[in-house]
Amino acid sequence: MTEGTPALRLSGIVKTFPGVRALDDVSFDVMPGEVHALLGENGAGKSTLMKVLAGIHQPNEGDIFIEEQKVVMRSPLDAKAKGVVLIHQELSLAEELSAAENIYLGELPTKSFGRVDWATLHEKSGAILERLKCSFGPRTIVGDLSIANMQMVEIARALTVDAKAVIFDEPTASLTDAEKVVLFDIIRDLKARGVGIVYISHRMDEIFTISDRISVLRDGSYRGTLMTAVTNEEEVTKLMIGRSLDLTRNVQPAEMGDVAIAVQGLSCGKMFQDISFEVRTGEVLGFYGLVGAGRTEIAETLFGLRTPSAGQILIDGEVVKINSPMDAIRMGISLVPESRKEQGLVLGMNCKDNMTLPQVGDLTAGPFVSDGAEIAIFDQYRDKLAIKTPGWREKVGNLSGGNQQKIVIGKWLSMRPRVLIVDEPTRGIDVGSKSEIHALIRDLAKQGYAVIVISSEMPEVLQVSDRIVAMFHGRLMRIFSSQEVTEDSLVQAISGLNTDRVA
Amino acid sequence: MATITRSTITNVLAKQGILIAFVLFIIGFGLANSRFLAVDNVLGVIRSSAILGVIALGVTFVVISGNLDLSVGSMMSFSTIVVLDLHDKLGPLMAIPAMFALTMCLGAFIGFLVGYLKLNSLIVTLGMLSAIHGLTLTWSGGKNMDIADKQGTWFGIFGRGDVLGIPVPILFFALLAIVLSILLARTPFGRKVYAVGGNGTAATFSGIPRARIVFLSYVISSFCVACAGLLQASRSLGSQNTVGQGLELEVLAAVILGGASLLGGAGTVFKTVIGVLILGFIQNGLLLVGLAFYVQYVVTWVIIILAVWLDIAAKRGRFLSPIA
Ligand SMILES: Nc1ncnc2c1ncn2[C@@H]1O[C@H](COP(=O)(O)OP(=O)(O)OP(=O)(O)O)[C@@H](O)[C@H]1O
Ligand SMILES: [Mg+2]
Numbered sequence: 001m002t003e004g005t006p007a008l009r010l011s012g013i014v015k016t017f018p019g020v021r022a023l024d025d026v027s028f029d030v031m032p033g034e035v036h037a038l039l040g041e042n043g044a045g046k047s048t049l050m051k052v053l054a055g056i057h058q059p060n061e062g063d064i065f066i067e068e069q070k071v072v073m074r075s076p077l078d079a080k081a082k083g084v085v086l087i088h089q090e091l092s093l094a095e096e097l098s099a100a101e102n103i104y105l106g107e108l109p110t111k112s113f114g115r116v117d118w119a120t121l122h123e124k125s126g127a128i129l130e131r132l133k134c135s136f137g138p139r140t141i142v143g144d145l146s147i148a149n150m151q152m153v154e155i156a157r158a159l160t161v162d163a164k165a166v167i168f169d170e171p172t173a174s175l176t177d178a179e180k181v182v183l184f185d186i187i188r189d190l191k192a193r194g195v196g197i198v199y200i201s202h203r204m205d206e207i208f209t210i211s212d213r214i215s216v217l218r219d220g221s222y223r224g225t226l227m228t229a230v231t232n233e234e235e236v237t238k239l240m241i242g243r244s245l246d247l248t249r250n251v252q253p254a255e256m257g258d259v260a261i262a263v264q265g266l267s268c269g270k271m272f273q274d275i276s277f278e279v280r281t282g283e284v285l286g287f288y289g290l291v292g293a294g295r296t297e298i299a300e301t302l303f304g305l306r307t308p309s310a311g312q313i314l315i316d317g318e319v320v321k322i323n324s325p326m327d328a329i330r331m332g333i334s335l336v337p338e339s340r341k342e343q344g345l346v347l348g349m350n351c352k353d354n355m356t357l358p359q360v361g362d363l364t365a366g367p368f369v370s371d372g373a374e375i376a377i378f379d380q381y382r383d384k385l386a387i388k389t390p391g392w393r394e395k396v397g398n399l400s401g402g403n404q405q406k407i408v409i410g411k412w413l414s415m416r417p418r419v420l421i422v423d424e425p426t427r428g429i430d431v432g433s434k435s436e437i438h439a440l441i442r443d444l445a446k447q448g449y450a451v452i453v454i455s456s457e458m459p460e461v462l463q464v465s466d467r468i469v470a471m472f473h474g475r476l477m478r479i480f481s482s483q484e485v486t487e488d489s490l491v492q493a494i495s496g497l498n499t500d501r502v503a
Numbered sequence: 504m505a506t507i508t509r510s511t512i513t514n515v516l517a518k519q520g521i522l523i524a525f526v527l528f529i530i531g532f533g534l535a536n537s538r539f540l541a542v543d544n545v546l547g548v549i550r551s552s553a554i555l556g557v558i559a560l561g562v563t564f565v566v567i568s569g570n571l572d573l574s575v576g577s578m579m580s581f582s583t584i585v586v587l588d589l590h591d592k593l594g595p596l597m598a599i600p601a602m603f604a605l606t607m608c609l610g611a612f613i614g615f616l617v618g619y620l621k622l623n624s625l626i627v628t629l630g631m632l633s634a635i636h637g638l639t640l641t642w643s644g645g646k647n648m649d650i651a652d653k654q655g656t657w658f659g660i661f662g663r664g665d666v667l668g669i670p671v672p673i674l675f676f677a678l679l680a681i682v683l684s685i686l687l688a689r690t691p692f693g694r695k696v697y698a699v700g701g702n703g704t705a706a707t708f709s710g711i712p713r714a715r716i717v718f719l720s721y722v723i724s725s726f727c728v729a730c731a732g733l734l735q736a737s738r739s740l741g742s743q744n745t746v747g748q749g750l751e752l753e754v755l756a757a758v759i760l761g762g763a764s765l766l767g768g769a770g771t772v773f774k775t776v777i778g779v780l781i782l783g784f785i786q787n788g789l790l791l792v793g794l795a796f797y798v799q800y801v802v803t804w805v806i807i808i809l810a811v812w813l814d815i816a817a818k819r820g821r822f823l824s825p826i827a
Contacts, residue, residue: 305707325710335708343708346701348768357698357709361691368689411709 005068007032007196008053008084008165013062015048017398019390022048023059024220030165030196035187037199037207037228039240040217041430042402043388046200047089049217050167053198054086055079066164077106083164087157087171089200089401089428090341091150095143100125102142103156128156133182147174147339148291155183165196170401172206173427176291176456184210202402202430204233216240241432256466257281259317260450261302261333261419266311271297272474275311279419279450284441286465287454289494294474295454296338299421302452303335304328315419329358332418336409336425338454344408347397351389352378354396355411381410384440386433401428409437413444420444421452426460438464458487472496525781528806532788539791546670552783553672554579554731555750556776559757560683561727563775564720566758567687569700569767570617570624572721574609574631575728575754579747581639582606582732587648587742595658603729609635610725611718618717632751639744649741662738672734679730683723684772696720700767756807757782782807 006029015023023045030036038046051057053064055073064071066082073079076086093102101108103125109117125138134152136145142153151174158166168187172180187197187210201207207214208228216223216239223239262278272294279285287295300306302313304322312319315331322328328335337343345354356363356374363373378392385406389399396407405428412420422441426434441464445451455461461468468480470493477493533540558575565572582602589598613631617624650656664671687693698706699716707713735746761778763770785806789799 303708324712325708326712329710337708342702343704346698346705346768348701349697353694353697357694357706357711360694364691368685369691369694 004031006030006065007034007067009065009068010049010053011063011065013049013052014060015045015052015057016060019394022220023052026062026217026220026222028215028222030198032164032194032196033191034213035191035197035199035211037201037211037214038217039200039202039207039214039236040223041241041388041432042406042428043400044217044430045220046217047169047400050086050169050198050200053079053165054084054167056086080161080163083162084167085158085161085163085165086167087154087169089169089173091147091154093142093150093153095141097142098138099129099136099140099142099145099153099156100138102153103128103138103160105157107160124160125156128159131159132156132186146291148176148179151175152179155186159186163190163195165198166190167198167200169200170202170428171199172201172203174291174424180206202428202434204236204431207236208233218242237431240430255446256283257448260315262314262317263298263302264312264314266298266301266313267309268297268301268306269309270474271306272471275476277469277476277479279452281418281448281450282445283466284445284451284453284464286461286468287452287471288456288458288461288468288490289471291456292473293471293494295471296423297474299335299423299452299454302328302419302421303333329415329417334358334412334415334417334420336412336420336422338423340405340408340427344411345396345404347395349396350393351382351387351396351399351407352392354407355381355414357411358415377414378410381414384413385410386436402430402433405429406433413440417449419450419452421454423454424456425453426455426457434460458490461490462487470494522777524809525777525784528781528788529784532784532791536788536791539788544787544791546673548783548787549673549676549780550670551787552779553670553676554734555753555757555782556676556779557679557727557731557734558724558750559754559761559775559779560679560772561724562754562758563761563763563770563772564683564687564696564723565624566755566763566765567700567767567770568696568717568720569703570717570720571755571765572613572628572724573625573751573755574613574628574635575724576747576750576752577632577635577639578606578609578725578728579732579735579750580742580744581609581635581642582729583736583742583746584639584643584648584744586732586736587650587740588642590656590658590736591651595656599733602732603726606729606732607722607725610722610728613725614718614721617721618714621714636744643744645744647741647743653740656740659737659740662734662736672738675730675734679727680772680776683727687772692716692719697768700769702768753782756804760807 009029011027013023013026026045026049028049040046048057052059053073055075055078064073071082073082073084094105100121104121109120109124111117122138129136129138132152132155134149136149142150145153151171155171171183175183190197199211211228213225214228214231214236215225216236218240226236226239257280259278260281264276266275267273275298277285289295297306301308302322304324304327313322314320320331322331341347352374355378360369363370375392382389387406387410388403396404399407409425426437429437438460441451441453453461453464462485466482468482468485468490470477470480470490472494473496477496480490538544558579562572562575585605586598586602589601593601613627616622616627650658661671661675666674687696695706695711695716698709698711699713703713736742757778758770758775759765759778760781761770761774763775785803786799789802794802
């Protein structure tokens with residue numbers, strides 16, 4: 001499939017930002033009807049390369065060719081007109097507008113005098129949403145949708161034109177397995193129509209399911225291309241991070257202490273009902289379930305962001321009331337939230353300020369914030385989590401997606417909590433760092449933290465947890481120990497098939 | 504990386520766009536009129552900007568926290584009238600703290616509505632603009648307020664005195680700017696103001712009491728208004744009920760000129776000071792050139808819009824992106 005004219009070709013691309021050489025002489029191409037996966041560590045330059053291709057960034061050097069015709073991409077709309085569509089890693093939707101308006105943003109169909117042709121708009125966008133098997137209509141306001149559904153709107157945008165190439169930048173980071181299946185169908189459909197596809201993801205299983213070729217970037221330079229059919233995960237990983245990974249499952253229970261946090265009969269309206277569990281110091285409790293099963297809501301209740309309608313929370317055996325995140329923090333609870341952009345970070349602030357935000361009141365010399373104390377914390381967690389940034393002064397919004405996530409993790413680890421709750425901790429994080437974060441979570445437990453891990457990735461839950469809570473529709477279905485759990489029993493429990501509840 | 508690339512130039516432009524515009528403007532007017540840069544003229548400009556400037560310092564906190572304050576002009580009328588009235592009734596020593604307390608109660612009330620009840624700040628402060636005006640008229644009975652014995656009081660020192668040849672209002676403005684700059688840039692409270700304005704949800708998730716921070720930013724704003732009222736009353740020793748009318752927009756213009764974002768999360772006290780000075784020098788320059796005051800209005804706003812455009816254009820040069 002590598003013969004013939006590429007749908008799209010990049011040659012010798014260089015792109016620098018102040019203090020960063022994000023891309024250094026990178027070349028890349030996509031054939032019509034091919035899925036070309038792009039891999040690399042967090043901050044390797046994948047998103048930047050695709051933004052160059054889609055007209056968001058202008059390259060310092062290098063050329064872009066469409067069907068071997070040299071082109072200049074002046075803007076995203078220009079790129080779209082030339083048949084190149086980018087589906088962003090970070091959602092970029094107008095939340096107050098309807099799904100239809102978002103899908104055709106910047107190119108709404110019009111009637112005379114520039115009036116919007118609503119009928120056509122809703123009809124066309126409705127058809128696209130249907131093709132994506134979406135459960136919501138074109139008139140839905142995007143702000144009311146779940147993150148996964150917003151992602152679908154983002155994808156729908158790409159289907160409005162006859163694209164020559166479609167770029168997916170980590171499209172599955174917040175999709176459920178069912179939605180993933182739909183997405184893969186769409187990709188295969190595009191492929192069959194001869195569209196070239198670039199697919200960025202940190203999930204190896206997806207890459208091997210969907211791609212034809214795999215190219216690897218490292219530190220902004222091109223490392224090589226492998227044919228998916230004749231390579232394997234180990235080879236790809238090695239190319240990506242320069243070593244192979246040890247991906248063994250956790251079966252060895254850590255030494256456990258007293259119950260750090262316990263929950264009895266906790267309910268919160270329709271979100272979840274009658275939840276009881278406990279976490280000991282030294283233990284990692286995993287929460288597995290489908291998106292919408294109520295796991296995030298439980299975490300938010302423990303962190304004082306929601307008021308329970310029934311039940312109680314005990315910390316060190318004492319019943320406590322947690323009315324606000326401030327209370328939670330005071331009681332030694334940390335929450336790494338689900339959405340880094342909305343809940344985790346102030347994008348306009350620098351890396352250091354973001355990381356120390358919850359404890360800035362304590363990092364003082366007299367009445368003033370102590371730069372030294374802050375920088376010490378930042379340096380410590382930058383090294384511990386291998387955060388790639390030109391320095392603490394860099395705005396968090398300029399970091400790559402995975403490195404932003406690491407800042408959020410560092411922010412809450414540096415609080416040295418007694419109870420650490422992490423909600424989808426490795427969303428958008430590369431395989432190397434992922435296994436390091438898993439090791440870190442195990443390590444924290446060993447040091448006597450009580451850890452709650454919420455994840456929609458089964459391998460992740462299996463790998464880090466001592467016990468696993470399976471949830472379905474706001475109900476706790478079963479708690480497994482890591483010795484007895486199997487993938488099948490877990491899948492059954494979270495689909496509501498297994499009704500014998502063991503608390 | 505010692506070579507100066509185009510991107511570093513646009514980068515500098517983006518960060519310092521307003522400052523550069525300011526310098527160009529000063530040079531331009533300085534060449535056009537030799538009096539413009541004379542020491543007494545410069546001091547005069549800063550002195551007449553001081554009242555606006557003091558208010559702008561406080562409004563900077565409100566704007567960075569992601570809100571607006573359109574009540575400051577009418578609130579300054581209130582403090583001016585109140586302190587003049589109480590001057591004769593209680594004596595200056597008691598009148599000043601009483602006026603500060605009353606003004607800051609108004610600020611606290613606004614802060615309560617916007618912070619704790621989460622009402623829209625535009626609506627609340629627009630409503631308060633009228634309400635406080637009514638309050639002022641009720642207090643004064645609609646009459647101008649004058650100090651009876653203008654010769655016999657020391658009350659004039661704030662607005663009329665000078666120390667080592669520098670007018671007290673300028674010292675007042677400078678001192679307040681330094682203190683508030685430290686508060687905003689160096690303390691945990693200041694950091695929280697930026698966080699609340701930059702991303703309120705993330706601030707909440709970080710355990711920052713959002714309502715309290717917004718509340719306090721309005722209290723600071725009203726404190727600054729009280730200071731401005733004191734300067735105003737002390738300078739004139741008598742006042743109309745409408746002395747602060749229209750000030751809110753000029754203040755906002757100065758804060759935005761300085762580079763604070765109306766969306767919140769960005770800006771500094773130092774930049775606001777620059778914004779205040781730009782506005783003051785523009786108006787003074789136009790006066791020296793001999794333009795009628797109504798033409799001044801038009802030209803002032805054209806220049807403000809140009810400056811903001813330059814700022815945004817420079818930022819676009821850096822992010823070349825129409826999206827980001
Ligand atoms: N607008 C920007 N300003 C400054 N630096 C930037 C900007 N965008 C990206 N960078 C830097 O360029 C480098 C590459 O970032 P990029 O987002 O392309 O990484 P990525 O491979 O997509 O990583 P991830 O897997 O985490 O999404 C990073 O070091 C990042 O900090
Ligand atoms: Mg990326």
